[in-house]
Amino acid sequence: xxxxxxxxxxxxxxxxxxxxxxxxxxxxxxPFREVKVECTIPKDDGTMASYVGFRVQHDNSRGPMKxxxxxxxxxxxxxxxxxxxxxxxxxxxxxxPYGGAKGGIGxxxxxxxxxxxxxxxxxxxxxIHDLIGIHTDIPAPDMGTNSQTMxxxxxxxxxxxxxxxxxxxxxxxxxxxxxxxxxxxGRGVVYATEALLAEYGKSISGMTFVIQGFGNVGSWxxxxxHERGGRIIALSDITGAMEDPRGIDIPALLKHKGExxxxxxxxxxxxxxxxxxxxHECDVLxxxxxxxxxxxxxxxxxxxxxxxxxxxxxxxxxxxEILSKKGVVILPDIYTNxxxxxxxxxxxxxxxxxxxxxxxxxNVELQRYMRKAFENIKxxxxxxxxxxxxxxxxLGVSRVARxxxxxxxxA
Ligand SMILES: NC(=O)c1ccc[n+]([C@@H]2O[C@H](COP(=O)([O-])OP(=O)(O)OC[C@H]3O[C@@H](n4cnc5c(N)ncnc54)[C@H](O)[C@@H]3O)[C@@H](O)[C@H]2O)c1
Numbered sequence: 001x002x003x004x005x006x007x008x009x010x011x012x013x014x015x016x017x018x019x020x021x022x023x024x025x026x027x028x029x030x031p032f033r034e035v036k037v038e039c040t041i042p043k044d045d046g047t048m049a050s051y052v053g054f055r056v057q058h059d060n061s062r063g064p065m066k067x068x069x070x071x072x073x074x075x076x077x078x079x080x081x082x083x084x085x086x087x088x089x090x091x092x093x094x095x096x097p098y099g100g101a102k103g104g105i106g107x108x109x110x111x112x113x114x115x116x117x118x119x120x121x122x123x124x125x126x127x128i129h130d131l132i133g134i135h136t137d138i139p140a141p142d143m144g145t146n147s148q149t150m151x152x153x154x155x156x157x158x159x160x161x162x163x164x165x166x167x168x169x170x171x172x173x174x175x176x177x178x179x180x181x182x183x184x185x186g187r188g189v190v191y192a193t194e195a196l197l198a199e200y201g202k203s204i205s206g207m208t209f210v211i212q213g214f215g216n217v218g219s220w221x222x223x224x225x226h227e228r229g230g231r232i233i234a235l236s237d238i239t240g241a242m243e244d245p246r247g248i249d250i251p252a253l254l255k256h257k258g259e260x261x262x263x264x265x266x267x268x269x270x271x272x273x274x275x276x277x278x279x280h281e282c283d284v285l286x287x288x289x290x291x292x293x294x295x296x297x298x299x300x301x302x303x304x305x306x307x308x309x310x311x312x313x314x315x316x317x318x319x320x321e322i323l324s325k326k327g328v329v330i331l332p333d334i335y336t337n338x339x340x341x342x343x344x345x346x347x348x349x350x351x352x353x354x355x356x357x358x359x360x361x362x363n364v365e366l367q368r369y370m371r372k373a374f375e376n377i378k379x380x381x382x383x384x385x386x387x388x389x390x391x392x393x394x395l396g397v398s399r400v401a402r403x404x405x406x407x408x409x410x411a
Contacts, residue, residue, distance in 0.1 A: 134164055307328055
């Protein structure tokens with residue numbers, strides 16, 4: 001099931017639980033605006049190359065639209081649409097004054113030189129500069145883009161509109177980026193995990209964890225879980241998987257990777273079959289890599305008691321049903337990985353105020369937002385007797401529906 005179908009299905013289930021008016025339901029699904037732009041650039045060898053760029057602005061009833069820009073060969077309008085919609089519910093779940101958007105360019109960033117990427121980003125910005133803005137739509141990095149991409153967008157946008165650091169988030173610190181932004185998603189995942197475990201009278205200390213993915217989110221989550229006394233007994237990335245029942249030495253692994261080593265060259269743990277990772281015995285499983293990794297083929301064999309969806313859309317709806325029947329508790333992605341967009345919001349606030357927060361303030365505020373959202377999700381679960389996923393969806397959808405109605409929808 002593709003991500004648009006899955007997201008729309010969860011939205012419809014939430015709309016049904018909330019008893020939303022069917023016309024309002026239909027209206028909330030239709031994006032505010034979708035644009036498709038042609039981006040032609042000279043390559044380094046002098047030949048010309050054309051790419052297609054997208055920006056989908058899904059909803060702005062709660063505030064400016066917010067969402068990443070992705071550079072990937074498989075970027076297509078359906079996927080961008082699903083991700084924009086997801087951002088609308090996600091920003092509402094953590095109660096940020098934002099709507100949702102997403103964008104991308106169908107390209108393979110690995111096959112482009114730095115100067116080609118810069119030209120492509122600048123042409124894309126020229127095509128969408130009058131659609132984005134500090135109070136309209138604020139892009140951020142996503143797959144295939146990074147703080148350098150945001151710096152180019154900021155520079156190009158500022159040529160048209162004057163110096164505007166708040167037009168993008170995830171910027172380099174020297175251009176107005178926020179302290180704590182790099183760690184924010186992984187840190188938010190850990191705060192979310194702590195909130196969930198506390199409900200069951202448990203804490204990270206002494207529990208066993210399995211983590212798929214050791215990139216930005218997975219490595220920060222691993223570092224912070226290790227610091228809190230959690231035992232990470234198996235871990236993987238694209239190069240392979242490893243296990244150690246006593247707990248993998250995460251600081252040693254981070255040092256190894258920091259020195260340019262590959263995860264599967266690390267000598268401090270025993271290599272294992274990557275296909276066995278998700279069904280490894282553990283208390284808590286954290287998918288921090290790809291979508292759709294938990295599906296009807298493997299869901300029945302999962303042994304974890306808790307699944308923390310740090311990646312976007314790691315559990316497909318069929319697996320969701322199988323796991324729920326087994327009593328596995330799933331903390332849903334639209335809440336779990338919202339720490340990134342939350343600190344992006346703090347970055348935007350700092351840029352508008354012209355005042356930089358220290359890292360401690362960023363982390364304290366992030367924890368406050370994650371805890372509050374968890375309490376609000378639990379309240380929805382009680383009201384609607386539903387799963388945490390539906391608790392999060394009903395929370396996000398009800399907030400957006402209320403804002404839409406208050407603005408005078410239907411008038
Ligand atoms: N970075 C953020 O701020 C952020 C915010 C919200 C959601 N997410 C989601 O979190 C997930 C991870 O994002 P990231 O920023 O850490 O990406 P990343 O590119 O930094 O890391 C991805 C990791 O996944 C690993 N991986 C890829 N294919 C794999 C496979 N088949 N098996 C095991 N590992 C594999 C890679 O080796 C890498 O370690 C994605 O689903 C992303 O959409 C990220």
